[in-house]
Amino acid sequence: MYTQALSIPDGSGQKFAVAQPATEQEKAFQARIDDDGRIEPQDWMPDAYRKTLVRQISQHAHSEVVGMLPEGNWISRAPSLKRKAILIAKVQDEGGHGLYLYSAAETLGASRGDLVDALHAGKAKYSSIFNYPTLNWADVGVIGWLVDGAAIMNQIPLCRCSYGPYARAMIRVCKEESFHQRQGYEALLVMMRGTEKQREMVQNAVDRWWWKCLAMFGPADNDSPHSAQATQWGIKRISNDDLRQKFVDATVPQAKVLGVTLPDPDLKWNEERQHYDFGQIDWDEFWSTVEGNGPCNKERLATRVKAHNDGQWVREAALAHARKQQERAIKEAA
Amino acid sequence: MNKPALKDWPLWEVFIRSKQGLDHKHCGSLHAADPAQALHMARDVYTRRQEGVSIWVVPSAAITASNPDDKGELFDPAADKIYRHPTFYEIPEEVGHM
Numbered sequence: 001m002y003t004q005a006l007s008i009p010d011g012s013g014q015k016f017a018v019a020q021p022a023t024e025q026e027k028a029f030q031a032r033i034d035d036d037g038r039i040e041p042q043d044w045m046p047d048a049y050r051k052t053l054v055r056q057i058s059q060h061a062h063s064e065v066v067g068m069l070p071e072g073n074w075i076s077r078a079p080s081l082k083r084k085a086i087l088i089a090k091v092q093d094e095g096g097h098g099l100y101l102y103s104a105a106e107t108l109g110a111s112r113g114d115l116v117d118a119l120h121a122g123k124a125k126y127s128s129i130f131n132y133p134t135l136n137w138a139d140v141g142v143i144g145w146l147v148d149g150a151a152i153m154n155q156i157p158l159c160r161c162s163y164g165p166y167a168r169a170m171i172r173v174c175k176e177e178s179f180h181q182r183q184g185y186e187a188l189l190v191m192m193r194g195t196e197k198q199r200e201m202v203q204n205a206v207d208r209w210w211w212k213c214l215a216m217f218g219p220a221d222n223d224s225p226h227s228a229q230a231t232q233w234g235i236k237r238i239s240n241d242d243l244r245q246k247f248v249d250a251t252v253p254q255a256k257v258l259g260v261t262l263p264d265p266d267l268k269w270n271e272e273r274q275h276y277d278f279g280q281i282d283w284d285e286f287w288s289t290v291e292g293n294g295p296c297n298k299e300r301l302a303t304r305v306k307a308h309n310d311g312q313w314v315r316e317a318a319l320a321h322a323r324k325q326q327e328r329a330i331k332e333a334a
Numbered sequence: 335m336n337k338p339a340l341k342d343w344p345l346w347e348v349f350i351r352s353k354q355g356l357d358h359k360h361c362g363s364l365h366a367a368d369p370a371q372a373l374h375m376a377r378d379v380y381t382r383r384q385e386g387v388s389i390w391v392v393p394s395a396a397i398t399a400s401n402p403d404d405k406g407e408l409f410d411p412a413a414d415k416i417y418r419h420p421t422f423y424e425i426p427e428e429v430g431h432m
Contacts, residue, residue, distance in 0.1 A: 040402070042399065321368065
């Protein structure tokens with residue numbers, strides 16, 4: 001799973017200008033990136049690079065963790081034991097992806113506790129796609145096919161990100177993510193071969209999720225102020241609009257095989273561009289959700305905070321047990 | 335006798351042997367209260383798809399790393415010792431593989 005418009009400023013009014021390397025250290029750093037080299041945790045890096053990465057990687061991690069909630073809702077209601085097992089495995093993967101990413105953020109000197117606290121205090125962003133409800137079983141299939149599909153499209157270039165630990169985490173995530181997309185598409189195929197009612201459920205879910213998925217790629221290039229700096233730093237390899245186009249081009253034929261229509265009257269093949277044209281995304285709705293006014297923002301955060309608080313005694317008990325073991329070992333050695 | 339109480343679970347580095355006969359390789363890190371829990375969590379997080387047959391966990395604080403700034407003096411001296419590689423030596427073709 002994945003976050004849209006990675007690295008949305010957590011506060012408002014942040015401006016990003018492309019900083020030109022001035023000092024010898026900065027020049028050497030930029031030269032290594034221009035040479036397609038990688039930056040590792042102990043290497044020197046500009047503060048702004050470090051901050052941008054901590055923000056982006058932690059938003060990404062939060063998205064993985066919050067992303068467990070919409071699908072987790074369906075584990076107990078999956079239509080068969082097979083689908084339940086698949087869904088549990090997928091949700092467990094998302095939790096693992098969160099961990100890989102928090103680990104990558106920690107290599108930059110961030111503390112996981114602080115990052116999680118920021119999420120729970122509502123100060124950190126996560127992908128707004130998870131602030132929409134999963135109304136029926138077809139939503140779970142559509143999340144796999146479209147949301148994870150968009151995520152893969154976005155995450156593959158991140159496997160070549162200039163920051164080594166982030167890139168390595170993304171390689172692992174992408175390997176696992178491919179099952180997520182395929183299981184979703186296959187679950188929808190099964191429904192499309194079912195009753196008229198089931199086909200309607202699939203179409204209904206596609207209608208509700210399509211535009212949200214297109215928005216996951218983030219604002220248009222000319223409205224994405226920090227993209228230029230992220231590109232110069234080798235964090236961003238492909239622009240939002242190019243990725244979105246790739247996603248549309250890949251998805252249209254898949255929708256055809258599935259037998260659903262994508263809810264966009266302007267969607268059509270452009271022979272000249274050799275790409276599909278598509279309509280306008282409702283950015284006001286997107287930003288409103290990012291700002292916290294989506295249908296499920298409050299519910300998602302409250303569920304997350306409750307899960308964390310409910311687990312507090314487990315974390316404390318594990319520490320108490322570890323301390324007791326240590327004391328016993330010291331006593332025995334004495 | 336009392337150790338200072340830890341506030342958070344400490345960090346561990348995880349190494350996995352993907353199959354018998356291969357080295358353990360670093361694959362990531364995680365937080366855990368003690369070694370047994372670290373192993374257990376490493377299994378759940380890093381071997382969900384049969385990625386390993388053996389796991390090592392090491393407290394991250396126990397690792398001593400070389401300083402990237404010393405890269406030159408540590409590793410450059412090996413660059414001009416090409417006679418340490420077999421391809422430095424020319425052997426008549428009729429000798430065959432050696």
